[in-house]
Amino acid sequence: MSDKRRGYFRQIPIYLFKFFRMFIYMDEWKIIPMAGLIAALVSFAIGKDLFVNMEGTLKGSLALTCVCIWNGFFNSIQTVCRERQIIKREHRAGMRISSYITAQMIYQAFLCLIQAIVTLIVCVISGIKMPIAGLVTPFFYTDILLTFFFITYSADAMSLFISCLAKNTTIAMTVMPFVLIFELLFSGGVFALEGVSNSLSFLTIAKYGLCAVCAIGGYNSLPMTSIWKQVVKLQNYEYEGLHPVKIFIEELERDGKVEEFCLKTAESNFNIAYESTNSNVVGCWVVLLLFALFFAFLSIIVLRRIDKDKR
Amino acid sequence: MFEIVQFIFLILSIFGMWGIFRKCGEKSWKALIPFYRTYILSKCADKKDEGRVLLILDLFNNILSFSVSAINIKLSNVSAISYRIIVILSLIVSISTILYTIKIYSALCVLFKQNKWWSALMMLEIPIYFFWGVMNRFQPTSTIQEREVRAASLSEYEEKESNEGLTINIKSRTVSSLTKGKKVLLRDIHMHIPQGRMVMLLGGSGAGKTTFLNAITGFEKADATVLLNGRDVYKDFESLKYEIGFVPQQDLIRYNDTVEKTISDSADLRLPLSISKQEEKKKINEVMDIFGLKAVCQNLVGKQSGGQKKRISIASEFISNPYLFILDEPDSGLDGVLARNLMERLHAISRTGRIVIVITHSPDRVKDLFDDVIILAKDAERTGRLVFYGSIDDANTFFNTDKLEEMVRMINRKEEGGEGLADELIEKFGGLRNE
Secondary structure (H helix, E strand, O other), X not given: OOOOOOOHHHHHHHHHHHHHHXXXXXXXXXXXXXXXXXXXXXXXXXXXXXXXXXXXXXXXXXXXXXXXXHHHHXXXXXXXXXXXXXXXXXXXXXXXXXXXXXXXXXXXXXXXXXXXXXXXXXXXXXXXXXXXXXXXXXXXXXXXXXXXXXXXXXXXXXXXXXXXHOOOHXXXXXXXXXXXXXXXXXXXXXXXXXXXXXXXXXOOHHHHHHHHHHHHOOHHHOOOOHHHHHHHHOOOOOEOOEOHHHHHHHHHXXXXXXXXXXXXXXXXXXXXXXXXXXXXXXXXXXXXXXXXXXXXXXXXXXXXXXXXXXO | OXXXXXXXXXXXXXXXXXXXXXXXXXXHHHHHOOOXXXXXXXXXXXOHHHHHHHHHHHHHHHHHHHHHHHHXXXXXXXXXXXXXXXXXXXXXXXXXXXXXXXXXXXXXXXXXXXXXXXHHHHHHOHHHHHHHHHOOOOOOOOOHHHHXXXXXXXXXXXXXXXXXXXXXXXXXXXXXXXXXXXXEEEEEEEEEEOOOOEEEEEEOOOOOHHHHHXXXXXXXXXXXXXXXXOEEOOOOHHHHHHHEEEEOOOOOOOOOOEHHHHHHHHHHHHOOOOOOHHHHHHHHHHHHHHOOOHHHOOOEHHHOOHHHHHHHHHHHHHOOOOOEEEXXXXXXXXXXXXXXXXXXXXXXHHOOOOEEEEEOOOOHHHHHHOOEEEEEEEOOOOOEEEEEEEEHHHHHHHHOOOOHHHHHHHHOOHHHOOOOOHHHHHHHHHHHHHO
């Protein structure tokens, strides 16, 4: 009688079905309405100017990217560390770490996809004005859905890796805020980054997520309204008895050139990273997917050392 | 001027340490060796582990300080990112250094029977080292030599290799770490357990019971030879691991899955592919029957009682029909009746030709179900050693008592409420074996 046991591929369904069963029994489905709730809060706060002007699009895209990263992080940050001892026991009994992580990645992809769909639906219901045409696919909705998915999935894989590194849930939950702050600061959406800081931004999920959302939302082709608003605020400025700013505003309004002015100011704020091209968006997706695969690979490497855990 | 004051302070502190080392029974000239003298001071305070960490921190801090000055000379630019990183690192290391220093100084206060407030003053180092080292009023309660005790000597016994049962020859099991150094967890454990035996493993807490089990299962390799039916467990671990069932102390099973699925997933992992689905299903039913889980098979594991969870945990391991079946405190958290019932099931399993090894902390209520007993204890060096291996009757004669709990009390250290006879009994058993 052959002594051969289930190998890599045959062990994946064992864990995959287990995770789906636990999704139902463990009330893990609660993370889906939670994703909707967070998306609703963000849409309420930033939805008015998103995909309408440059400033609103940048802030809104960053906020949505952060929502996706947050969702991804919370999906898996405790997944491995909370059952670390069980994994250790099963590993000793013949479980393959690669099968376990692969099953996790498939299951997490399902969670991330559902969360991306919920986030998009909430954005639509909240009345965010969205473009119609897509850059990569024919529709904007599929482009943005895929972007949400890749950001969430990438963040999910990263926190899965953190969960594999951490010996318990307390450590994992302590590390998570630092990673979140790092993602936010080095996304390039909040502060202008130069030198080393700029180099560090290439290591963040937030940067590629932000680039993809801005590119799909046509950031570079949107008007910039903040300068016009500043000009309007200065309309009572007096110079040698005259109000030159007021005259300038009146003339632009009379000739219907306000929109052109806003577009002109936007031109000076053109950002190549947010260029609305097919290759730019696909490039960001590929990087996000590579991040996910890289972290999954690292998770396998790290978790293989589980037998060395001390009591 | 500052350098001169610094130099005088250094001389005074070396002078003080010289005296402290002498009083503590350490070689005084070691006070002359930079960095290392801090470690020796911690050794005097019986805080060797902390001393090792402090030594590493001290070295690291000095490297950082050197780097700062090097960068300063080279770049003359305090805004350089490398400079900032080094300063932050230096700050973190300095805080850790202070904390470890306080730990060592507090222990030194205890040793010299002084108020712990002295440890705050010790941060000034010089006056304390000087006073404590020079003045006769300050004397330690014990020297390093007085604290060092001799452990029981090693036996020359070694078990002969056998093609049947479990043959164990553990020379030592050690762990090493940068901060804690090398520590011997187990030493000199030799025995042969024939097949079909139900064996009890006893010992006080920290005696190395779980370490011993991990060593014989090959989960944590020791300097040892472990043969299961003539096959080397360490060399042939990948195939032999399915012959070994290890039930840990805690119920390491997922609470959010059903009882049946938990056992069937376990079967999928452990059973060979040659077993058909029907056979596997039959086996799962059999195991659930043995452990009385049929009635709750569709329920969630988390909803079961402590006893049922324990049985699920055991069933998950038993599904592969292991030849060597090891259970770490399977009766913890169970009442007397349930514990007895469980042990009876395990006894029945052993009678089918398997070796069953059980750790229990309530040995007397189930001792009639066991054939043999292994007793481990910490020796004077806090290493796990074999005090006794043999039948329960022989154990009664060896310890001159028929209470197993009494035997454990005899080998436990005095500070643990025992009689502290471990080393004496280790020597006695080693002598008997050598004869």
